[in-house]
Amino acid sequence: MTAFFEKVDKLRPVYDVTYQIVLFICKLLLIGDILITSYSVLGRYVSFIPDPAWTEEIVLTFMSYMAVLSAALAIRKKSHIRMTAFDKYLPDGAIKALDIFADLAVLILAVIMIVSGWQFATTIGGRGTYVSIPGLSRFWKYFPIPVAGVAMLLFEIEALYGHIKGIFVKEEGKEETK
Numbered sequence: 001m002t003a004f005f006e007k008v009d010k011l012r013p014v015y016d017v018t019y020q021i022v023l024f025i026c027k028l029l030l031i032g033d034i035l036i037t038s039y040s041v042l043g044r045y046v047s048f049i050p051d052p053a054w055t056e057e058i059v060l061t062f063m064s065y066m067a068v069l070s071a072a073l074a075i076r077k078k079s080h081i082r083m084t085a086f087d088k089y090l091p092d093g094a095i096k097a098l099d100i101f102a103d104l105a106v107l108i109l110a111v112i113m114i115v116s117g118w119q120f121a122t123t124i125g126g127r128g129t130y131v132s133i134p135g136l137s138r139f140w141k142y143f144p145i146p147v148a149g150v151a152m153l154l155f156e157i158e159a160l161y162g163h164i165k166g167i168f169v170k171e172e173g174k175e176e177t178k
Contacts, residue, residue, distance in 0.1 A: 036055050
């Protein structure tokens with residue numbers, strides 16, 4: 001059984017690269033948000049700088065990408081919100097089972113985000129355009145949902161694998177306490 005886990009552990013660099021790519025995209029979106037918002041604010045108060053109408057919709061679109069992609073990043077780093085108040089009162093086996101149950105629930109959510117998000121992006125989003133940018137499809141407004149769903153799916157598979165591996169493989173340096 002340990003040989004199986006050792007083989008699967010070799011995929012870790014793929015997850016590391018995926019995490020770095022998603023993080024880089026979030027950083028670019030944040031920079032874009034800051035620059036566009038600054039430009040918009042300057043355009044309102046400095047007479048020779050134009051204040052284009054498109055800035056608000058683009059900033060909101062960038063923010064929606066960042067919100068859902070950063071949620072996927074939180075899964076990988078285990079920094080998402082979770083209820084741990086009762087963990088000290090529950091046996092280790094129950095905590096592991098609850099962690100696996102939570103992983104499966106988030107995995108299902110990721111699949112729903114991929115399927116439903118893609119349907120929304122291609123149907124509702126594909127039929128309209130941004131109000132202030134008539135040449136830009138609203139597809140891009142709905143596209144963050146399936147993209148984040150894919151990232152969540154990948155990172156949740158890794159988290160689920162880690163919990164299952166924790167059941168079968170005793171980590172070195174950890175001793176059981178009774």
